[in-house]
Amino acid sequence: MIEELYTPKQIELRGRSRELAETTMRPLAAKYDVAQEYPWEVQKAVKEAGLSGVWIPEEYGGLGGGVLDLCIVVEEFSRACGGMGVAFAVNALGSFPIIVGGTDEQQERFLPGIAAGEKLVAFGLSEGKAGSDAGSMITRAERDGDVYVLNGEKKWNTNGAVASLNTIFAVTEPGRGARGISGFVVEKETPGYRVGKHEDKMGIRCVPVVEIHLEGCRVPADNLLGGKEGRGFKHAMITLDRARPGVAAQAVGLAQGALDLAMEYTHERQQFGQSVSSFQGVQWMFADMATQIEAARQLVHTAARTIDSGHKNISKVSAMCKLFATDVAMKVTTDCVQLFGGYGYCKDYPIEKYMRDAKITQIYEGTNQIQRLVIARNLLREAASESS
Ligand SMILES: Cc1cc2nc3c(=O)[nH]c(=O)nc-3n(C[C@H](O)[C@H](O)[C@H](O)COP(=O)(O)OP(=O)(O)OC[C@H]3O[C@@H](n4cnc5c(N)ncnc54)[C@H](O)[C@@H]3O)c2cc1C
Missing domain, CATH: 1.10.540.10 (Acyl-CoA dehydrogenase/oxidase, N-terminal domain)
Structure with a gap:
């Protein structure tokens, strides 16, 4: 930095x-x-x-x-x-x-x-059959006097098992697509709110990722986000634009942490009578990795600064930083496992965990294929507005 x-x-x-x-x-x-x-x-x-x-x-x-x-x-x-x-x-x-x-x-x-750190909070957008296409969700919220009754299942809810609050998105007006979706803050004590299956994951294993079952869950109408129906999907998309640099920063941290460990290990490890880090082939890997990490960090920070400046169109740069940094993390952590040789493949050393933890950054908060879609759509829109 x-x-x-x-x-x-x-x-x-x-x-x-x-x-x-x-x-x-x-x-x-x-x-x-x-x-x-x-x-x-x-x-x-x-x-x-x-x-x-x-x-x-x-x-x-x-x-x-x-x-x-x-x-x-x-x-x-x-x-x-x-x-x-x-x-x-x-x-x-x-x-x-x-x-x-x-x-x-x-x-x-x-x-x-x-x-204050008194309450943890989760984000409930995805469902079993509505992942990349989150707008096709089927969890329903129906008004009944001064409450909304929620029925459905949220999938992949990170923190869901430990969070006191969950921002849950549900359909208030079927047939209106994304415009029929609303957001709710659901408190975990609400009757009808139940934590289900805990996923057994490849990485990020200390964080519970769970299913949330909503079975006649009666949420006060006061918890409808923004006090108006139909704004939920828009709020969810703005949220993802703001949150994706955080995933990208996670990726940069993982890549940097893996590189630190690989440099330390190869300095200590002797082969052919010298430190492994003294071989030029290994040093060039360090140089490439450090350059990729710094490029990723700067793109993440540019995206973050753009968002903090109040800029109107943040989707493209946010998606770019998530795409780039998470691909860098996957490549760098894989190369660092390589530099540990056989020991890198075993749990006696911490490096394999970096590779496992890095993989999810290419998947959640929109897969990297979806980031490419977001970037391309923005590019085409910009090109069209420039030519008109
Ligand atoms: C550990 C973990 C934690 C998560 N945490 C949360 C959370 O806290 N809250 C939450 O709401 N969600 C969370 N998710 C869900 C995550 O955001 C979704 O898994 C992700 O968006 C992909 O959805 P999917 O798994 O249904 O895959 P699918 O949408 O079924 O995609 C399958 C494959 O098809 C590709 N694909 C899909 N559509 C297209 C397209 N149009 N063009 C090209 N390729 C496409 C995808 O990129 C992917 O490779 C989490 C997921 C995991 C695994």
């Missing part, structure tokens, strides 16, 4: 996040990866370090930082443990719909608890 490009507050934030990641997250990463348990002790440490609400406005008890501040923290956490990075970042994904679409009253009611 070129320090001159960042505010003193951001440099301090990076230092605080790195210290927490090195002292608390790295030593616990393997334990929670094996146990597949949510790391409550890490969540407590994040809370005590005052980092729970980095992206939440100061008036609601947050640090008032933007997407760039969020990315700086997520990169540092993910450098030590990709799972712990997403366990933190998913709270931004879950709370962005409230920030971008909630009424003042909803923001006052829900954001302070999230900012």
Whole structure:
């Protein structure tokens, strides 16, 4: 990170996040990866370090930082443990719909608890048969007096098993497609809200990813996001535009963390009577990886700055940074496993976990094929408006 490009507050934030990641997250990463348990002790440490609400406005008890501040923290956490990075970042994904679409009253009611680290929050868009095509969801929300009755199943709900709040998207007006979808803040104690199957995942194993069953779940009408029906899909898409740099920052952290480990290992490892890191073929790999990581980091930070500036069209740059950084993470972590030789393939060393954790960044919050669609659509729209 070129320090001159960042505010003193951001440099301090990076230092605080790195210290927490090195002292608390790295030593616990393997334990929670094996146990597949949510790391409550890490969540407590994040809370005590005052980092729970980095992206939440100061008036609601947050640090008032933007997407760039969020990315700086997520990169540092993910450098030590990709799972712990997403366990933190998913709270931004879950709370962005409230920030971008909630009424003042909803923001006052829900954001302070999230900012204080008292309440974790999840994001419920995907369903078993509605992934890339999230607009084809079938979970229903029907008005009944002063409540909405929700019925359906949400799939792949990160944090769902531990979150007090869940921003759930459901169809309020069938037949209207995306315009018939609304967002709700659902509290976990709501009758009819049930956590189902826990996924047994390849990576990010410390974060529970679960099914959420909504069985006659009666949600107060006051929890309809923005107080109006039909805005949910738009809020979900704006949320993804704002949250994708966070996934990209997770990818940058994973790639950087893997490179750090590979450089250390190959320095110690002797073959043909010398350090493996002294071979030019290996050094060129380091140079390529470091260059790709820095390019990814700068694209992520450019996207984050664009979003923080209030720019209207953020979809393209947000998708670009997610696409580029996550592909870099997959390549770099795979190459780093290679540099550990046979030991890289075994769980005695931490490097294989980086490769497992990196894979999901190419899939969630829109697969990289979908990012390409978003980028191409924007390019074509821009070209059409320039020629008209
Ligand atoms: C661990 C994990 C955590 C997740 N967390 C959350 C969460 O917290 N909240 C949430 O709402 N969702 C979450 N998701 C869901 C995630 O966003 C979806 O898995 C993802 O969007 C892809 O949807 P799908 O799995 O149904 O795949 P599909 O949409 O069925 O896609 C299958 C394949 O087809 C490709 N494809 C689909 N459409 C096109 C197209 N038009 N052009 C080209 N290729 C295409 C895809 O890229 C993919 O390769 C999570 C998923 C996982 C695995």
